[in-house]
Amino acid sequence: MNVDLIDLGNESRNAGSFVSFLDQICARFELDHAAYAGTNPVASAVHGYVNYPDAWKHHYAENGLHRIDPTLLVASRSIAPVDWSRLDHTEGFEKTFRDARDFGITNRGLTIPVRGPYGDIGMLSVTRDCSVTEWEKLSRQILPDLQSVAVHVHDTVMRSDVLSRALRYPALSTREREILQWIAAGKSQQDVGDILGISHRTVEVHLRSGREKLYALTTPQAVGRAIMLGLIYPL
């Protein structure tokens, strides 16, 4: 992914850095607001970060909207991103977004549900106030990258306690390691495919998986982290 987002894996992890990451997501993908919510059964913790205006945050909390908000409760059970238009017939949606307009919050948005390996579930929600056509075009365009970003945020948040971090030590396959090793040696993806006798697409799918297992957004970050963890050799 060609991103100008700061990789969260290197950040000292605090609420501020997560919220500023949400700001970056909005800037990068032309969005108004972003919110992340996740539950970690290993640490029995619930995490939430949003860059909504304070007034809306207070209103949301005071009225306990998280107990009825279908963009959290319903969307978390999907495997695919849920466009909020799919939820607007639900009772909770009407209640949640009835007041939202007064706070300048649009009901045009989508939620990306993330499932982790230990029963952990996360949701990255994003909004943008625009026409339906514009929204459909934008969401189609940003979905693939947004999917990766959602998993990146989720994995990072889930690793914020010691036990979870130990459980989530990157388990790279031999294929993923050898591809990263050749990339570290300065080979292009095309070269790596030729050297290993596999298709460009196979290199790509393993590289993407390797990157995400290493909690990296870019290949150089992944290579750096793999060296640091002793999974590949520095050359």
Add this chain to the structure above:
Amino acid sequence: MIIIVDALNKDRFGDLLDEMFKLRARVFGDRLGWEVEITNGREIDQFDRLDPAYVIGLDDEGHVVSCVRALQTTGPHMLSDVFQVLLDGEPPLRSATLWESTRFCVDTQRLCRDGNTMKAVSMATCELMIGSLEYARRSGISDIITVIDPVVNRVLKRSDNAPYDYVGSTKQMGKVPAMAALLDCTEERINRVRAFAGITHDVFANEDTVRDLLDARQLAFAAQLGESSEWMAAILSGSEEALPPVLPEDIQDYCRAQIETAQTEEEHAAALRLVAVLVRERVHPAMHRLVFQS
């Protein structure tokens, strides 16, 4: 036509899911001999309890003719939890833009009825492949890893939808070999399958249209039974004393057994029709007598 059923709309399409689990029992349990758990004629495993998404193919009457199940690879899925042996002990791929698809099957039995040929099977198969690829693509997914047997692998190749690679190796899983294949969700691939099958239309059906179709079918089914429903109710409840002695006891027992052991909706309907016919033939004269006597 294709419909996606997941945790968000399964309350509306419980009947479709039930039919799908029965199809899976027939295909994976009876026909292919996979080591799957079948309860009450339905094949349901632990992954069905994780809110997967199902891509389901329907015929014009709204009957399930094909299905496949999708899960995220970031969470629990078959390759991470039960099919590791296929990966030669390696950890599975895990990516936000990679889905796992399992339990791909087509109801060849239903599709080949009424003199239909394998052409119908091929069309249903391609429609399901197009539906799965398009659903994944519009969800921002770039690749699918699919657990299949060599037969499905050949079907994919023959439909101009050959996997671009495999992960791990083919292994014997119970009576049949299984493998993990990679498919990209690119427009090129979708167009290739569409061109192969000559399918140019939107394969997805509107949810309301499907619901209406299913409801209409159920109404028609109920109407067909209408006339004999009273007898049916009496026979099914086992209260034969209440019945005028129109059907000999052994025939009643036979009818009851037929109804109870029916495996499919058709068999069930056929068993009920049989009762209706028997009742009409034998009962009406008896009814007349009863009426006269009173």
